[in-house]
Amino acid sequence: MTETVLDVRGISKRFGGLQALSDVGIKITRGQVYGLIGPNGAGKTTFFNVITGLYTPDSGSFELGGKPYQPTAVHEVARAGIARTFQNIRLFAEMTALENVMVGRHVRTHSGVLGAMFRTSGFKAEEEAIAKRAQELLDYVGIGKYADYKARTLSYGDQRRLEIARALATDPQLIALDEPAAGMNATEKVLLRELIDRIRKDDRTILLIEHDVKLVMGLCDRVTVLDYGKQIAEGTPADVQKNEKVIEAYLGTGGH
């Protein structure tokens, strides 16, 4: 039986006079790469921000791993099992790549982030294991040799990989990637695609917002298309690509 990881129902969100999301729902099952696409201003980021606790929806409900889920603060979302990356990379620029991943890992340890900051004895005992795991994750995303480099010195593509390693460090039920290919060149995109494929094969579940429709169509098992806050199509990439409303949303307005 397919196991539902995230079940989102009837999400609406209004900003003043603007209905940014109207009754949007998605269901993501384990091992899927689920894509969220739509022209500029369609509501993708708002949806992401709602499920990761940055915005409170006006209505709607969620289940994560079969349990009711009420996303509030961002750190609670990480503990509940959703890890995200950001459209605008958010790394600790002056920390090394290894340290950035270790911070992600502390979400899952007993001493936690405060223990890490104050270097309690419990923290020291855990530190070695955390560093080892962080190095494994850097190797996994293909930037192991840069473990000791400051995050800000890495190339754009490698910084995005580092963000993914940090997200994986929390052992998430769902990893949410916000435009991971933004600003990447063609070679970096190919490598990103391979990485996402690999993460999926390792039985992770991924929600992907992406402007690069080609990448989404090639990678995703299912796709939801938003337009002006409404869900205009849901299905496999092949179905969605044929959908008239989708063609009109993208072509009719020149992508808005």
Ligand SMILES: Nc1ncnc2c1ncn2[C@@H]1O[C@H](COP(=O)(O)OP(=O)(O)OP(=O)(O)O)[C@@H](O)[C@H]1O
């Ligand atoms: N915090 C906010 N306050 C007011 N309006 C907002 C806020 N966040 C988003 N909006 C509006 O909601 C609508 C949806 O925006 P959103 O950023 O979710 O779209 P998007 O699909 O992610 O677009 P893009 O592809 O350009 O990132 C837009 O009209 C936007 O201006």
